[in-house]
Amino acid sequence: MPDVSHLPRPAFPFIEVEENGDAVLVAQRCGKCAATYADQNRVACGHCGARDDALESFRPNLEGTLYSAVIVRRGYPGVPTPSFRP
Numbered sequence: 001m002p003d004v005s006h007l008p009r010p011a012f013p014f015i016e017v018e019e020n021g022d023a024v025l026v027a028q029r030c031g032k033c034a035a036t037y038a039d040q041n042r043v044a045c046g047h048c049g050a051r052d053d054a055l056e057s058f059r060p061n062l063e064g065t066l067y068s069a070v071i072v073r074r075g076y077p078g079v080p081t082p083s084f085r086p
C-alpha cells in the first residue's frame with residue numbers, strides 16, 4: 001500500500017484523494033434498483049432496502065446540471081462565525 005500521509009485529507013466522505021493528489025467524487029449505487037447515494041457509509045439501500053452486498057462504489061459522471069448549492073457556516077462555541085461577503 002502506498003504512503004499517502006503527505007496527501008490532503010478530504011473533508012467530505014464522498015471525496016477521495018488519489019495518489020497524484022487529484023480529488024475525485026465517489027458514490028454508491030444499488031445493484032438491485034440503481035439508486036445512487038453521495039456517501040460511502042450506507043449499509044442498506046434507502047430505496048429498496050438491499051443490504052451491503054448490493055451496494056457498490058463508483059465514480060459518478062462529472063458532467064451534468066447543478067440545480068442548487070448551499071454553504072453552511074456553523075460556529076463552534078466561543079468562536080465567532082465569519083460573515084458572508086459577496
Ligand SMILES: [Zn+2]
Pocket residue numbers: 030031032033034035045046047048049050
Ligand atoms: Zn436499492
